[in-house]
Amino acid sequence: MAIGSKELRPVExxxxxxxxxxxxxxxxxxxxxxLRFQSATGQLESHGRLRAVKRDIARIYTVLRxxxxxxxATPAPVEAAPKAAKKSTKKADKPAETADxxxxxxx
Numbered sequence: 001m002a003i004g005s006k007e008l009r010p011v012e013x014x015x016x017x018x019x020x021x022x023x024x025x026x027x028x029x030x031x032x033x034x035l036r037f038q039s040a041t042g043q044l045e046s047h048g049r050l051r052a053v054k055r056d057i058a059r060i061y062t063v064l065r066x067x068x069x070x071x072x073a074t075p076a077p078v079e080a081a082p083k084a085a086k087k088s089t090k091k092a093d094k095p096a097e098t099a100d101x102x103x104x105x106x107x
Contacts, residue, residue, distance in 0.1 A: 008056045013063045015075055025060045028053055 008024065016024070032053045038044040066072040 005056050008059060010059060017075060021060055021064055028057045
């Protein structure tokens with residue numbers, strides 16, 4: 001059984017986009033820094049957490065590198081693209097209509 005965060009299992013890391021992986025990596029590195037600081041000052045209660053966070057960081061790096069090499073597929077952003085496209089077309093239509101209306105009113 002793998003030690004680490006339940007959220008950062010390899011199966012779940014496959015569903016994350018690259019941006020989210022980088023964010024998770026940043027959070028894990030900050031947590032590792034805080035844990036090392038606590039260890040140095042004698043305030044660390046669970047020493048196993050250091051090992052778990054290091055493994056999480058290694059998992060994230062592995063997934064990112066495998067995607068870079070083409071070993072793992074990058075998940076397609078299914079939900080984000082249609083919402084962004086709808087918003088941009090609505091915004092583009094509204095100024096065009098107002099511009100036509102103002103041109104007609106000025107004549």
